Amino acid sequence: MSAAASALFVAVFLACAVEAVEATTIVLAAGTARGWRSAGTGSVAAIFVLAITVAVLGPAVSHLPLPALRVVVGALLLVFGLQWLRKAILRASGHKALHDEAKLYAEQLAEAKEQQARGSILAPDWYGFTLAFKGVLLEGLEVVFIVLTFGANAKNVGLAAISALCAVVVVAAVGFAVKAPLAKVPENTMKFVVGIMLTSFGVFWGAEGAGAHWPGSDAALLVIIPAIALFGLGLVALLRRSAGSDGGHAAGLPQRASQVAG
């Protein structure tokens, strides 16, 4: 596998694994609180909708002219990548509470248990069905977006799809084996890495789509990725110092990061 293909596989795998962790948490909460049949039916229905989306959009995206595709996808990857990177830096520097899957699971479980049961033969409980359906569909849409954009830009949708499938299967298998939210997954570190990858590919493809030519062509990615990683780590260190220098008060920080939601 070439360096560019390896980078593509790793970026898609990590990004999809993060989405899969969140979807698994929701499905586990729906299944535990409302019954596995409804949660299972909801998940399968969402996967069906996602498969149709890929079947319709996949060929359409592949037929778009590459420069236009790269500039649009580059812009979107930059927006998403910088959002992820920004949140990961804020979390790593203590300015935002860490993403807590166990807490989210407990909240989903408590809310699901409060609802009345109503349903049909296929889905004995509509609430459980809807909860699982929405969770898998929304997180799955991000997986589809990542696969199509990365795959189409790298002209390797197959490799992107295999990588995404591996991530989803691994996360779902672990989640259902332990029947508990995947709280021990280093989600913030993964989001930091994914933010760097999305931003790097976004810078590379966005600039190429707008007409620029990178020195060294594809090999430029091997400089862009570590450079953005170092920049991100530097910002984490800087934010930690700024948080430490004023005790969090001057920057309007809460006394405990756990007081910040999200």
Add this chain to the structure above:
Amino acid sequence: MSKLRAFGAFWYDFVIGDDWLVAVGIVVGLAGTYGLHRGGVTAWWLLPLVLLVLLPVSLSRAVSGPLLPRRTHERRTPPASPRTPPAH
């Protein structure tokens, strides 16, 4: 109407996210890259430069203050002594 608003809010949150300045900066960066390319100037450096500015600015907005630690030049006031008369 509320459903339409919720639909719009979902897409705004999905695409724009927490800081609209990032989205605007990226569009400006891409437009600038295109402009430089059309003008026959080497343009690959512009987006990394935009990123170098945009990310710290956005983080600074998130924490509502400058990223660099403040240097205080004020003289520290000594702690009040029990013999110091109370201020009026």
